[in-house]
Amino acid sequence: xxxxxxxxxxxxxxxxARSAPPEVAGRWxxxxxxxxxxxxxxxxxxRECAEELDVRVEIGARLGRDVRMAHGRSVLRVYVARLLHGxxxxxxxxxxxxxxxxxxxxxxxxxxxxxxxxxxxxPLLTNG
Ligand SMILES: Nc1nc2c([nH]c(=O)n2[C@H]2C[C@H](O)[C@@H](COP(=O)(O)OP(=O)(O)OP(=O)(O)O)O2)c(=O)[nH]1
Numbered sequence: 001x002x003x004x005x006x007x008x009x010x011x012x013x014x015x016x017a018r019s020a021p022p023e024v025a026g027r028w029x030x031x032x033x034x035x036x037x038x039x040x041x042x043x044x045x046x047r048e049c050a051e052e053l054d055v056r057v058e059i060g061a062r063l064g065r066d067v068r069m070a071h072g073r074s075v076l077r078v079y080v081a082r083l084l085h086g087x088x089x090x091x092x093x094x095x096x097x098x099x100x101x102x103x104x105x106x107x108x109x110x111x112x113x114x115x116x117x118x119x120x121x122x123p124l125l126t127n128g
Pocket of ligand 1: 002003004024028029030031032033034035069076111112113114
């Protein structure tokens with residue numbers, strides 16, 4: 001299971017450009033990663049957001065549906081999240097971070113598995 005966090009602030013969502021591995025570098029994703037054995041999904045998201053972005057987050061509702069990823073070996077599950085304590089994300093592992101409005105959602109090349117989740121995200125963002 002791979003979990004991702006759709007971090008929303010001021011009507012925008014945080015999109016992150018992968019720096020590695022080469023086959024997905026330059027593609028955009030939600031921060032997150034693999035749930036470790038014995039770890040809960042929420043705990044995995046809190047850990048990944050701290051590791052990748054140096055932020056504390058509160059995890060909210062599920063967003064969209066589970067998406068089966070390449071080769072059917074894993075599933076992507078995304079949750080809505082918000083930043084806590086005024087923390088500001090830093091690109092510790094990504095090549096770039098961008099806050100996207102609803103109108104800007106299609107302006108970056110998301111990882112293919114993210115498409116249905118990005119579509120479900122649109123109504124949660126204010127236009128602009
Ligand atoms: N984090 C994240 N991964 C995604 C998204 N969409 C998508 O297809 N993936 C894929 C890319 C990777 O093959 C996999 C996540 O693996 P990862 O390399 O980020 O996991 P991890 O941080 O636990 O890394 P590692 O321990 O395996 O090095 O899921 C997404 O929106 N967010």
